[in-house]
Amino acid sequence: MAEAPPAFPLPPGSTIGILGGGQLGRMLSLAAARLGFDTTVLAPEADAPAARVAARHILAPYDDPAALMELARAADVVTFEFENVPAAVVERLTRAGVIVAPGARALAVAQDRLEEKTFLNAAGIATVAFAQVDGPKDVAAAIERLGGRVLLKTRRDGYDGKGHAWVDSAGAAQEALARIGGGPAIAEAPANFRREVSIIAARGRGGEIAVYPLSENHHEGGILRRASAPARASGPIVDEARRIAAALLGALDYVGVLAVELFERDDGALIVNEFAPRVHNTGHWTLDGCEVDQFEQHVRAIAGWPLGPTAAIAQVEMTNLLGDDIAAWAALAAEPHARLWLYGKSAPRPGRKMGHVNRLRPLEA
Amino acid sequence: MAEAPPAFPLPPGSTIGILGGGQLGRMLSLAAARLGFDTTVLAPEADAPAARVAARHILAPYDDPAALMELARAADVVTFEFENVPAAVVERLTRAGVIVAPGARALAVAQDRLEEKTFLNAAGIATVAFAQVDGPKDVAAAIERLGGRVLLKTRRDGYDGKGHAWVDSAGAAQEALARIGGGPAIAEAPANFRREVSIIAARGRGGEIAVYPLSENHHEGGILRRASAPARASGPIVDEARRIAAALLGALDYVGVLAVELFERDDGALIVNEFAPRVHNTGHWTLDGCEVDQFEQHVRAIAGWPLGPTAAIAQVEMTNLLGDDIAAWAALAAEPHARLWLYGKSAPRPGRKMGHVNRLRPLEA
Numbered sequence: 001m002a003e004a005p006p007a008f009p010l011p012p013g014s015t016i017g018i019l020g021g022g023q024l025g026r027m028l029s030l031a032a033a034r035l036g037f038d039t040t041v042l043a044p045e046a047d048a049p050a051a052r053v054a055a056r057h058i059l060a061p062y063d064d065p066a067a068l069m070e071l072a073r074a075a076d077v078v079t080f081e082f083e084n085v086p087a088a089v090v091e092r093l094t095r096a097g098v099i100v101a102p103g104a105r106a107l108a109v110a111q112d113r114l115e116e117k118t119f120l121n122a123a124g125i126a127t128v129a130f131a132q133v134d135g136p137k138d139v140a141a142a143i144e145r146l147g148g149r150v151l152l153k154t155r156r157d158g159y160d161g162k163g164h165a166w167v168d169s170a171g172a173a174q175e176a177l178a179r180i181g182g183g184p185a186i187a188e189a190p191a192n193f194r195r196e197v198s199i200i201a202a203r204g205r206g207g208e209i210a211v212y213p214l215s216e217n218h219h220e221g222g223i224l225r226r227a228s229a230p231a232r233a234s235g236p237i238v239d240e241a242r243r244i245a246a247a248l249l250g251a252l253d254y255v256g257v258l259a260v261e262l263f264e265r266d267d268g269a270l271i272v273n274e275f276a277p278r279v280h281n282t283g284h285w286t287l288d289g290c291e292v293d294q295f296e297q298h299v300r301a302i303a304g305w306p307l308g309p310t311a312a313i314a315q316v317e318m319t320n321l322l323g324d325d326i327a328a329w330a331a332l333a334a335e336p337h338a339r340l341w342l343y344g345k346s347a348p349r350p351g352r353k354m355g356h357v358n359r360l361r362p363l364e365a
Numbered sequence: 366m367a368e369a370p371p372a373f374p375l376p377p378g379s380t381i382g383i384l385g386g387g388q389l390g391r392m393l394s395l396a397a398a399r400l401g402f403d404t405t406v407l408a409p410e411a412d413a414p415a416a417r418v419a420a421r422h423i424l425a426p427y428d429d430p431a432a433l434m435e436l437a438r439a440a441d442v443v444t445f446e447f448e449n450v451p452a453a454v455v456e457r458l459t460r461a462g463v464i465v466a467p468g469a470r471a472l473a474v475a476q477d478r479l480e481e482k483t484f485l486n487a488a489g490i491a492t493v494a495f496a497q498v499d500g501p502k503d504v505a506a507a508i509e510r511l512g513g514r515v516l517l518k519t520r521r522d523g524y525d526g527k528g529h530a531w532v533d534s535a536g537a538a539q540e541a542l543a544r545i546g547g548g549p550a551i552a553e554a555p556a557n558f559r560r561e562v563s564i565i566a567a568r569g570r571g572g573e574i575a576v577y578p579l580s581e582n583h584h585e586g587g588i589l590r591r592a593s594a595p596a597r598a599s600g601p602i603v604d605e606a607r608r609i610a611a612a613l614l615g616a617l618d619y620v621g622v623l624a625v626e627l628f629e630r631d632d633g634a635l636i637v638n639e640f641a642p643r644v645h646n647t648g649h650w651t652l653d654g655c656e657v658d659q660f661e662q663h664v665r666a667i668a669g670w671p672l673g674p675t676a677a678i679a680q681v682e683m684t685n686l687l688g689d690d691i692a693a694w695a696a697l698a699a700e701p702h703a704r705l706w707l708y709g710k711s712a713p714r715p716g717r718k719m720g721h722v723n724r725l726r727p728l729e730a
Contacts, residue, residue, distance in 0.1 A: 012694055012707045012720075030395050033418045036694075036707025036720060052420040053398045291653070291704065291725065306699040313678070329377055329401075334671040339656065342377045342401025355377075355401060360656065 006076040006099065008205050008304025012036030015055070016299060017075025017098070019062060019089070021048025023343035023353060024081035024279050027287070029053045031295035037303070040074045042067055049344045050081070063089055072096035077302050079256060083110045083277050084157060101255040101302040106277040109252065112155050113186045116274060123251035125244050126271045128263075133185040139173035142187035150187040154180050164222070191271065193263035197231050200283035201245035202257045202297045202307055209249055210297065210307040211242045212290065215282045215318075217261075223351055227318045229285040232364075240270045248275060257298035259283055281353070285316035288339045288358040314360045326354035337361065371441040371464065373570055373669025377401030380420070381664060382440025382463070384427060384454070386413025388708035388718060389446035389644050392652070394418045396660035402668070405439045407432055414709045415446070428454055437461035442667050444621060448475045448642050449522060466620040466667040471642040474617065477520050478551045481639060488616035490609050491636045493628075498550040504538035507552035515552040519545050529587070556636065558628035562596050565648035566610035567622045567662045567672055574614055575662065575672040576607045577655065580647045580683075582626075588716055592683045594650040597729075598629075605635045613640060622663035624648060646718070650681035653704045653723040679725045691719035702726065 006014070016032045018025045021043025029039040029050050038055035041048060042062065051057035056074065060067030063086055071078060072093050078100045090104045109119045117127045131142035133152065142150050154163040167176035177185060196219070201211040213230030214237075233241075245260050252258075259280030261273040283294035292300070292308030300307055321328075326348050332338050335357075342355035371379070381397045383390045386408025394404040394415050403420035406413060407427065416422035421439065425432030428451055436443060437458050443465045455469045474484045482492045496507040498517065507515050519528040532541035542550060561584070566576040578595030579602075598606075610625050617623075624645030626638040648659035657665070657673030665672055686693075691713050697703050700722075707720035 009695060009698070012691070013709065013711060026398070030398060030418070033391070033395060033709065034706055035698075036705075036709050038417055038709065052403055053395070053418050055417040288656070291702065300698070305695075309701045326377070330374060330670075333374070333400075333665070336674045337656065340401075341399055344378065344398065344401050344403065346378060 010037070010076050010303040010305075013038070014076040014303070015040055015074055016303070017042065017071045017078035018050060018054070018081060019043075019071075019078065019085055020081035021045055021050040021057075022081055023049050023345075023355075025050030026053055026343060027295045027341070028079070028081065028279065028298060031293065032299045034296065035299060035303075035305075037299065040071060042071045047346065052344055062086070065092065068092050069096055072098040077101055079278075079298070079302050081278060083107060087111075102258070102277045103253070103255065106252045106254055106258070110275060110277045113153055113274070114155050114184075117186070119251070120248070120272050120275075123247050125247055126269065127273075128191050128271060129189040131187045133177070133187045136170070136173040136177060139167060139177065139187060140170035143168065143170060143173075146187060146189035149190060151190065152176050152180055152185050152187055155184045155186055191263045191265065191273070193265050193271075195264050196261060196273070197233065197241065197264055197270075198227075198259055198261045198280070198282040199241045199245050200257060200259050200280060200286065200294050201242075201249055202294075202301045202310075203249040203254045204301050204307050205255055205304040207250075208307055209246050210310045211245050212283065212286055212294070212310045213312050214238060214241055215285060217282050221351070223322065224281050224320055225322075226320070227282045227285055229289060229316050229318070230312045230364075237264065237268075237270060244270065244272060248272075252277075256301045257283070257294050281320065281356075282318075284341065284356050285318040285358055286310075287341060288360055289314045289316040312363055315363050317359045319357050319359070320353055321355040321357065323348045323350040323352055323354065329355075332357050335359070375402070375441050375668040375670075378403070379441040379668065380405055380439055381668070382407065382436045382443035383415060383419070383446060384408075384436075384443065384450055385446035386410055386415040386422075387446055388414050388710075388720075390415030391418055391708060392660045392706070393444070393446060393644065393663060396658065397664045399661065400664060400668075400670075402664065405436060407436045412711065417709055427451070430457065433457050434461055437463040442466055444643075444663070444667050446643060448472060452476075467623070467642045468618070468620065471617045471619055471623070475640060475642045478518055478639070479520050479549075482551070484616070485613070485637050485640075488612050490612055491634065492638075493556050493636060494554040496552045498542070498552045501535070501538040501542060504532060504542065504552060505535035508533065508535060508538075511552060511554035514555060516555065517541050517545055517550050517552055520549045520551055556628045556630065556638070558630050558636075560629050561626060561638070562598065562606065562629055562635075563592075563624055563626045563645070563647040564606045564610050565622060565624050565645060565651065565659050566607075566614055567659075567666045567675075568614040568619045569666050569672050570620055570669040572615075573672055574611050575675045576610050577648065577651055577659070577675045578677050579603060579606055580650060582647050586716070588687065589646050589685055590687075591685070592647045592650055594654060594681050594683070595677045595729075602629065602633070602635060609635065609637060613637075617642075621666045622648070622659050646685065646721075647683075649706065649721050650683040650723055651675075652706060653725055654679045654681035677728055680728050682724045682726075684722050684724070685718055686720040686722065688713050688715040688717055688719065694720075697722050700724070 149168040215229035216231035580594035581596035
C-alpha cells in the first residue's frame with residue numbers, strides 16, 4: 001500500500017506493480033511469486049500473458065488516470081516491462097505516492113535516441129558518431145560529416161528494426177526521412193561491427209552493482225533470433241563491457257535490471273548501440289544459465305533486496321520462437337536439454353515472440 | 366475444454382486444473398505457466414497461494430458440485446496437490462468428461478494406510494510388518510505378533526506426525542486408540558531405521574518412467590525440516606530405490622509425479638514407509654538442483670509431454686521455513702547461494718510451511 005512510503009527492503013507479501021502485460025511482465029511475475037510477492041499487472045489486453053500469472057489484473061489503458069491510481073494504491077513499488085512508458089504516467093504514479101523503478105530519468109534518456117547517445121558520451125561511453133536530424137538539410141550535412149553513408153532512425157518509438165533507413169546521398173534524404181515516418185530523427189555513422197554482444201546488469205537501492213556474463217546476439221530481419229552466453233570474449237572486452245554497464249548504471253542512478261547492446265567493432269573496440277531500461281530478450285539465457293536470473297534480479301533490486309549471484313552455471317543458446325516457430329513445441333519438448341519458456345499467446349502472427357528455448361550444455365572452461 | 370476428450374500431448378494454451386490452493390499448487394502453477402499453460406485453481410481460501418499465480422480461481426469447497434462442473438469445463442486435465450481428495454470428487458470430474466491425473470486408483474490406495482501397505486507388499490515392495498486394528502483386541506494381538514511394541518496410526522487422514530501413538534501393552538491399547546481418534550487403525554512393527562530417504566519419480570502417459578536421485582530427510586516433531594540431495598547412498602541402495610519407485614508406478618498405472626518415503630534399516634535394507642500421489646516437500650530440492658524440477662515434470666506427465674531429465678546439476682540442502690522461520694527472510698536473501706521459495710502466506714502459525722530455502726553447492730563427485 002502506498003499510503004505510507006514503503007520501507008525497503010520490501011517484505012514478502014508486498015505487491016509489485018507491473019506496467020505491461022507481455023512476456024517480460026509474465027516472467028517478472030513468476031520471479032516475484034517465487035520470492036513471496038504478489039503482482040498487480042496494469043495492461044489493456046484481457047488475455048495479457050503477464051496478467052494470467054498475476055494476483056491481480058487492472059484491465060485499462062496505460063494512461064488511464066483511475067487505473068494508475070488503483071495501481072498506486074495496490075503496489076508497494078511499480079516497474080514496467082517496456083521502455084515507452086509515457087513520462088506523464090510515471091509522474092502520476094509518483095504523485096500518488098508510489099515509487100517507480102527504474103526512475104523517470106532512465107526512461108527519458110532511453111526513449112530518445114539522440115538524448116541516449118548524448119548521455120552515453122557524456123558518461124564516458126563510446127557510441128557511433130551521430131547527428132541530430134530535423135530535416136533533409138541535416139541529413140545532407142550528416143552524410144558529409146559522418147563519412148558518406150548514414151543510418152537514419154526515428155528519435156523515438158522504433159524497435160525490432162522498425163523506423164530505420166540507410167541513406168547515402170542528399171538527394172535521397174527526403175524520401176528516406178519519409179520512410180521512417182518524417183518526425184525528429186538521428187543520423188548515425190556506420191558502426192562497422194563484427195558482432196553484437198549485450199550485457200545485462202543490475203543496480204540495487206544501495207548502489208551495489210551485479211553484472212552478468214556477455215551474450216552474443218544474432219538478429220534476423222531486425223528481430224533477435226539467437227543469443228549465446230556466456231559469449232566467448234577476451235578479458236579486456238569483458239572488462240570493458242562491465243565498465244560500460246557500471247558507468248551507465250551509476251550515471252542514471254539506476255535501480256533494477258538494464259540491458260546494454262554493444263557492437264564489437266572490426267578494430268576490437270566496444271561501443272554502445274543502445275540500452276533498454278528493463279529486463280531484456282538477450283538476458284533470457286539467465287533463466288536457465290544462472291542461479292539468479294534477470295527477472296529475479298530485477299525484483300530483488302526494485303524491492304531493495306540484496307542482489308544475487310550472476311555467474312553462469314551452464315552454457316546456453318537461447319532461440320526465440322517467432323510466429324509459427326511455436327508449432328515445433330512438441331519436438332522441442334522432447335529435447336532433453338532444451339528448456340522451454342512459452343508465453344501463453346494465442347495468435348502466432350509472423351515475427352511475434354511466442355516463446356523461447358534455452359538449450360543447455362556444460363560450461364566451457 | 367472438456368466437451369471433447371483432450372488429445373495428448375496437450376498443446377500450450379491448454380488449461381491445467383488444480384484441486385488445492387497451497388504451495389504445491391502454487392509451484393505447479395508456476396511450472397505450468399513456463400510451458401505456456403493456463404491454470405485454474407479450485408480452492409476454498411480467498412487468499413490461496415496457488416490462486417494468486419493462476420489464470421483463474423474457482424473459490425469454493427472441494428466437493429461443491431457446481432464448482433467441480435466449472436472446473437471440468439475449464440480444464441483439459443485436472444490434478445491435485447493433496448492426497449485426501451474425496452473419491453466422489455474424482456468420480457464427479459470423470460463423469461463430467463475431464464481426465465484426472467493421477468487417477469482414482471492411486472488416490473484410493475494412498476488414502477488408507479492398510480490398503481497402501483497391502484498394495485505395496487502385493488507389488489513386491491517391502492514395508493514394516495503391520496496388522497489391521499479395529500479395536501483394543503487387535504492391538505493386543507498385534508503387540509504379540511509384531512514384537513512387543515507397535516506404532517498405531519489412523520488408517521486415514523493423518524499427516525505430519527498427527528494421528529500416531531506408540532503402544533507396548535494390551536492394557537494401554539484403549540487409551541492409545543483414543544489418542545489417535547478412535548477410528549479404524551493400523552499397527553506397525555518398529556521400522557528400526559537409521560535414516561529416512563525418499564525418491565521422487567514420474568510416469569508419463571506412455572508408461573515411460575523418470576526417477577530423481579535420492580533425498581535424505583530429517584524431521585522434527587513429525588514435520589520435515591531438512592532434505593539433502595542427491596543423498597549419499599551405495600549403488601545397490603540407489604538401484605533398489607529406483608526399482609521400488611518403478612514397480613509402484615507401474616502397479617498403480619500411474620500418470621504424474623509420485624514421492625516414495627523410504628526407511629533405510631539398520632541392516633541396510635530399504636522398506637517403504639508411505640508414498641504420496643503428488644509432488645512432495647522432499648522433492649523441492651529439484652527446483653534448483655535439476656534442469657526439470659518435480660513440478661514441471663508433473664505437468665509434463667499429466668499433459669502427455671515427454672518426461673524431462675532428472676540428473677542433479679547441484680548439491681542441494683533444502684530447509685523448510687516453518688512458522689516464524691520466515692522472519693529470517695532478509696538474512697536468507699543475502700546468502701549468495703541460497704535460493705528462496707516463499708509461498709505468499711500471511712499468517713506464520715507455528716509449524717506452518719511458509720517457504721523453503723535451497724542452499725546450493727557444487728555436485729559431489
